[in-house]
Amino acid sequence: MISRQRDNHMVATMLKTLVLRVCKHSSKQMGEQMPNLFRLSQSHLATPTDIFAEPLDRKLPKSTNKFYANLLLGNQTNSVWTQPYTLQWSQGAGNAMSWGMSVSHVEADQKVFGPNATANPVEYYVNPVGIQSMIFSAAEFGPGMTLTTDSLTAFSVNANLVVKDANTPAITLPLVERMGFVTAIYHSVTPFIDSSVFFHTITPVGSSKAGVTKYKILLDDGNTWLLYATAANSSGLALTATSKTRLQAASPFEGTIQVAKNPGDVTSHEQSYDTAAGAFATSASLSGFVDGNSGSYTLSWAKAGNQSPLMMFALPHHIQSMAASTSTGKTAIQLQTTVKGLATGVIGDSWTMTEPDLPTSIGFTPWNTASGSRQAIAAPAQQKIKTAGSSELSQDMNKQSNLNSMYYSGKALSKFATAIYALHDLAGDVNLARAGLDKLKEAFARFTGNTQQFPLVYESAWGGIVSTASYVTGDPGVDFGNSYYNDHHFHWSYFVHAAAIIGYLDPLWIPANKDWVNTLIRDAANPSSSDPYFPVSRSFDWYNGHSWAKGLFDSSDGKDQESSSEDAFFSYAMKMWGRTTGDAAMEARGNLMLAVQKRAFQNYILMEKQNANQPARFVGNKVAGITFENKCDHVYALSEFAFRRKLTWQR
Numbered sequence: 308m309i310s311r312q313r314d315n316h317m318v319a320t321m322l323k324t325l326v327l328r329v330c331k332h333s334s335k336q337m338g339e340q341m342p343n344l345f346r347l348s349q350s351h352l353a354t355p356t357d358i359f360a361e362p363l364d365r366k367l368p369k370s371t372n373k374f375y376a377n378l379l380l381g382n383q384t385n386s387v388w389t390q391p392y393t394l395q396w397s398q399g400a401g402n403a404m405s406w407g408m409s410v411s412h413v414e415a416d417q418k419v420f421g422p423n424a425t426a427n428p429v430e431y432y433v434n435p436v437g438i439q440s441m442i443f444s445a446a447e448f449g450p451g452m453t454l455t456t457d458s459l460t461a462f463s464v465n466a467n468l469v470v471k472d473a474n475t476p477a478i479t480l481p482l483v484e485r486m487g488f489v490t491a492i493y494h495s496v497t498p499f500i501d502s503s504v505f506f507h508t509i510t511p512v513g514s515s516k517a518g519v520t521k522y523k524i525l526l527d528d529g530n531t532w533l534l535y536a537t538a539a540n541s542s543g544l545a546l547t548a549t550s551k552t553r554l555q556a557a558s559p560f561e562g563t564i565q566v567a568k569n570p571g572d573v574t575s576h577e578q579s580y581d582t583a584a585g586a587f588a589t590s591a592s593l594s595g596f597v598d599g600n601s602g603s604y605t606l607s608w609a610k611a612g613n614q615s616p617l618m619m620f621a622l623p624h625h626i627q628s629m630a631a632s633t634s635t636g637k638t639a640i641q642l643q644t645t646v647k648g649l650a651t652g653v654i655g656d657s658w659t660m661t662e663p664d665l666p667t668s669i670g671f672t673p674w675n676t677a678s679g680s681r682q683a684i685a686a687p688a689q690q691k692i693k694t695a696g697s698s699e700l701s702q703d704m705n706k707q708s709n710l711n712s713m714y715y716s717g718k719a720l721s722k723f724a725t726a727i728y729a730l731h732d733l734a735g736d737v738n739l740a741r742a743g744l745d746k747l748k749e750a751f752a753r754f755t756g757n758t759q760q761f762p763l764v765y766e767s768a769w770g771g772i773v774s775t776a777s778y779v780t781g782d783p784g785v786d787f788g789n790s791y792y793n794d795h796h797f798h799w800s801y802f803v804h805a806a807a808i809i810g811y812l813d814p815l816w817i818p819a820n821k822d823w824v825n826t827l828i829r830d831a832a833n834p835s836s837s838d839p840y841f842p843v844s845r846s847f848d849w850y851n852g853h854s855w856a857k858g859l860f861d862s863s864d865g866k867d868q869e870s871s872s873e874d875a876f877f878s879y880a881m882k883m884w885g886r887t888t889g890d891a892a893m894e895a896r897g898n899l900m901l902a903v904q905k906r907a908f909q910n911y912i913l914m915e916k917q918n919a920n921q922p923a924r925f926v927g928n929k930v931a932g933i934t935f936e937n938k939c940d941h942v943y944a945l946s947e948f949a950f951r952r953k954l955t956w957q958r
Contacts, residue, residue, distance in 0.1 A: 342765045342772065342826045342840060345757060351768035352777055353380070353791055353859040367459075368770025368842040371792040372855045372866060374936065375456070375464040375482060381861035383454050386436050388865050388936040389482055391620055391642035391650045392489050392568075393434075396454050396468075397442055401503035403552040406452055407444025408468060408480055409503070410489045411436075412530075412568045415643050418922060428927030433864065433938035434645045439503035441489075441524075441532055441566045445470075445477055446497035446555070452477075460836075461843040462591035462606075462850065470496070483588040483608065484850045487618025487652055488535070488565040488580075490587040495561050500546060500554040504528050509548055516613070519585050520544045523572075527551075531572040535584040537612065538562040563587065563612060568642060576652075579638040583618035583654055586610050593849055597895040600665050602902060603630065604849065607657035620650035621658070623920050624852050624906045630659040645937050647851070647911050648920030662902035669901075671728050671808065671883065684733055692734040699726040700743040704750040711760045712786045713774050714794065717801030720754075723747050724805040731812060744812055751805060755823045761786070769859070770841055771795075772830040783860070792858025796846035797870060799827040800877035807883040817888055828881055834896060846877070847900060852907025865936025871912050875904050 370376075377385040378396075386395040392412055397405045413434045420429040451471030458465045463483040467476035479492040505527040514521040518541040522534040536544035539561040546554040565584065569576050588608040595604040610617055620642065621629070629637075633655060640652035668674070673681045684692075700723070708719040724747060731740035753759050761776040769792070777783050777790030787794050806824045810817040833841040846854040854874045855866035868874065882897025884890075910920050912931045921931070925939065932941035 342829070344755075344823050344826060345763050345765040345772060348764045348766040348778075349768065351766045351773075351859075352783070353769075368838070368840060369459050370461055370842040370845060371769055371771065371858045372845055373459075373461065373464075373848070374484060374866065375459070375466070376857075376859070377861050377865065378454065378456050378464065378466055380859060385861050385863050386865070386937070387482065388645060389484055389486055389489075390622075390644045390647070390936075392486075393436065393438075393645070393937075394466075394480070394482065394489065395437065395439070397439060397444075397501075399450065401437065401439045402505070403439060403442055403444075403501040403503045405439070405442045405444045405499070405501040405503075405552075406448035406450070406468075407442040407499065407501060408466065408478070408491070409439040409442045410566060411438035411440045412642060413438070413645060414570075415922070420922070420924060427924050428941070429922075429924050430928075430942050431932075431938060431940035432922055432925055436863070436937065439501075440526060440528075440530065440568075441534075442499075442501035442503070443468075443478055443480065443489075443491040443564065443566075444499035444501050445493070446499060447477060448499070458590070459842075460590050461593075463589065481587060481589045481611075483591060483619075485620040485622075485650065486588055487583060487620060488567045488587060490563055490565045490612075492563050493560045495559045497558060498544065498546070498556040498560050498564060500534065500564070501552055502526060503552065504530075505551040506548060506554065509546070509554060514584070515581060516585055516615070517541070518543075518613075521581075521584070522546065523577075525572075531569045533567050533569055533577060533580055533584075535565045535580075536560075536562065537565075537585050567618075570640075570642060573639075576638070576640045579640055579652060579654065580618065583615050585613035586615040586617055587612050588617055588619065595896070595899055597665065597899060600667050601661070601663050602665050602895070602899040603659055603661045604899060604903070605657055605659045606850070610656060616654050617656050618652050618654055619658070621653045622650055622851070622910075623648045624903075624910045625658065625660055626651055627910075628660040628662060628906060629653075630661050633658045633660075646921075646934055646939050660903075662899060662906070664902065665898040666901050666905075667898055669879070669882075670886070671811065672732065689734045692729050693736050693739070696726050696730040696734065696736065696743075697739060699723065700730075700739065700746070704746045705753075708750045709753065709759065711776065713759075713761075713763075713789055713798045714787055714801075716754070716759065717798055717805070720747065720751055720805040721801035723750075724808040727812070728808045740812070744809065747805070748809060748813075748816060751802075751809065751820075754802065755820055765840070767840075771845065772826060788858060788860065791860060792845070793860070794856050795858070796831040796854050796877040797856065797873040799831050800873060800880045802827060803884050804876070804880035807880060807887045810884070810887040814887075821888060824884060828884070828893070831877065832881060832896075832900075846874075849903070852903045852910075853912070862935070864938045867936075868912070868934040871904075871908050875901060875908075878904060 375387050377387050386393050395409050397409045418432045420432045447470045453469045455467045466480045468478045470477050477496040507525045507527050510523045512521045512523050520536040520543040524532045549555050589611050590609045592607050636653045636655035638652040641649040644650050668679050708716045710716045727740050727743040730736045761774050774789040776785045829841045831846045836843050856869050857866045878897050878900040882894050885893030914926045918926045928941040931939045
């Protein structure tokens with residue numbers, strides 16, 4: 308018997324729900340138990356064997372789709388983008404032939420357009436890499452050294468440069484998204500500050516802070532960088548130019564060295580940097596709050612160094628939605644990012660962003676911004692739904708969903724679920740819907756029973772649910788790289804959406820299947836750092852405002868967002884599963900994610916004529932196509948993935 312629930316359910320206006328907290332004791336309703344519905348594997352095809360510095364990090368779930376993945380994969384030569392800065396392990400390359408960690412920043416006029424650079428709109432643009440403006444290095448560095456990582460979180464990682472045959476880091480760089488300074492912690496090694504761009508002038512500048520040594524550095528490309536050093540013993544740091552590519556200290560140093568770019572060598576900008584010098588972010592936490600149709604989220608940073616306030620860089624969508632209390636920290640400093648316009652320096656140890664128009668009224672029924680949900684439709688339209696639905700449901704659901712791809716299997720289940728819902732709620736054909744629902748539940752049971760062609764497995768090396776397709780075939784790209792954590796939010800969204808409709812129409816189905824669906828959501832969008840089995844928010848990047856699709860593949864242009872429509876669809880599916888199962892916190896998280904995505908998409912991906920964040924010659928494409936961390940490509944062809952690139956057009 309099909310039982311109908313109210314589709315217009317929403318979080319009550321005065322219900323104040325903590326929707327996301329990246330700390331302990333959150334999302335208990337979704338559960339943090341061992342995902343024992345799946346087979347267990349203690350290894351993964353892409354598991355690095357010598358990367359994680361701390362034994363504890365080997366046991367914890369690890370983020371796979373975050374900005375720092377290139378540090379963990381391949382030969383570790385590809386860049387990472389903290390925005391607005393780019394970092395890359397030099398490994399002896401470049402004019403300086405340094406083995407340190409290089410830092411660079413790319414201006415808008417350095418972007419490269421193609422393939423026809425004079426076209427309007429151009430097909431793609433990319434930012435140059437390997438510039439090596441400033442390099443944190445040491446006299447002890449050279450061939451045979453290693454790069455390790457520790458403390459991997461959703462927003463941060465520690466990168467460690469380790470001298471050959473040493474057991475502890477020589478330099479540790481705490482990398483946090485949008486950090487205002489790039490900070491290197493020196494552990495009793497002799498500092499080299501190198502540059503492949505060449506030093507033009509190096510000027511010691513008096514610092515207003517006790518224990519902080521300051522230099523103003525002009526490079527041969529005309530750009531000014533500021534360097535601040537804080538010695539653990541307050542002795543300062545004297546640097547001497549030994550060549551056009553090297554500044555050198557005379558003895559080992561224990562303390563921090565920070566660099567920041569001052570575009571235009573503006574005095575007021577320098578003063579803002581001075582205010583924050585000596586402090587640096589080490590990690591971040593996120594909390595969220597929903598009250599009816601309004602929501603907010605707060606980024607708070609843990610920090611080290613002195614007691615100065617932090618300088619962090621905000622993207623345009625942050626500036627649009629900043630609470631008044633946060634906006635008071637805005638400075639006049641603006642640095643170009645690679646693909647998201649100008650970043651603005653903001654002083655403060657936390658930010659709060661508000662979203663005043665959460666899409667709480669969106670349900671299963673047709674919806675638009677002008678009229679909201681449409682519960683009733685005209686009789687002729689109902690008849691057309693019945694005719695089309697009868698044809699759709701006469702198809703073989705088992706055959707169409709029994710595929711060697713979780714992606715396409717899920718799409719089939721979601722398609723049939725949508726047809727059944729339309730027949731039941733819009734056309735009023737309960738009998739036909741009931742017959743279709745029975746077939747859909749049978750097809751869905753193949754996956755909850757894990758008897759599909761390539762069953763899912765929980766692998767503990769990284770911590771997540773993956774398809775066994777690559778384990779069996781040896782092909783990392785099979786099923787779009789699901790085994791390597793590619794596209795999980797895309798793949799799981801269709802199963803979650805289908806489950807939400809099944810549970811809506813038959814609540815008795817929920818108890819036996821809830822844990823399976825929740826585990827998929829935990830894999831892609833776990834809100835709790837106390838969950839010992841899954842990393843926090845694998846796919847969605849709360850800083851960038853959208854998800855990253857690329858998993859455990861190193862990439863010269865970083866992570867990518869290849870389907871904004873499916874990105875939003877996951878958030879919607881999660882919201883509706885939360886509504887169906889009575890999990891108000893999950894529903895609220897979905898609503899808040901959708902509001903943030905809408906803002907980010909409108910700023911960076913779905914471009915109107917007045918868009919100021921993308922290059923003017925690119926805006927005419929109207930849609931970014933695929934957004935990497937370092938480039939945008941409107942027409943992107945990547946072997947077997949090529950036919951999916953147009954998905955971002957969907958709305």
